Amino acid sequence: MKKVFLITLFLIGAVxxxxxxxxxxxxxxxxxTVSNKEKKPLMLFFTGSDWCGWCIRLQNEVLKTPEFGKWANESVVLVELDYPRRTPQSDEIKKQNNELQQAFGIQGYPTVYFAKATVSKEGKVNFEGLGNTGYVAGGPTAWLAVADPFVKNAAMGPAPKSKSKSKKV
Structure with a gap:
């Protein structure tokens, strides 16, 4: 019995x-700053973490899986932009998230936006959109099949002018 308990405890700890x-x-x-240092695009996750059923479903079916974790660690810098109803947030985070919601034209949750970003000397942030998605049925494999091309096509050098889509915050 002790052996089963220890194995279970180990597996829970590993997960x-x-x-x-x-x-x-x-x-x-x-x-x-991390994105530019590591030469990885941002993955901006616009979510209503404590009320949006599709956001919770995306979290459980994709974002909390080992497959997603491996991909994310290798490919992107993760940013959660939350719009909770019950969970308290600082005024700074609320202001930042509302500005980003407007800048990206987010109208529903969950929305996942892939972007490159730079900060000007004046402190203005310029985003270059690479693509977006939301909930995709089929678990991590299906979701990553949609998301991965945005990241693969995002060489972290300057983008061609004709394909650039900048957002300022």
Whole structure:
């Protein structure tokens, strides 16, 4: 019995450790700094974490899976932009998230936007949109099949002018 208990405890610990490996930024300027340093695009996750059923479903079916975790660690810098109804947020985070919601024209949740970003000397953030998606049925494999091309096509050098889509915040 002790052996079964210890194995179960080990497996729970392994799963919890893997889930903790993903770093979700809530401060977009900090995420941009990391994105540019690591030469990875941003994955901006617009969510209503405590009320949006499709957001919760996306979290459980995709964003909390080992397949997504491996892909995300290799491919993107994760940013959670949350619009909760019950969970308290600082005024700074609310202001930042509302500005980004307007800048990207977000009208529904969940929306996942892939972008490159730079910060000007004046502190203005310029985003170059690479593509977006939301909930995709079929688990991590189906979701990653939609998301991965946005990231693969996002060489972190300057984008061609004709394909550039900038957003200012």
């Amino acid at each position: 919890a450790t893997q889930a903790q490996e993903l770093k979700w930024y809530t401060d977009v300027k900090e995420a941009i």
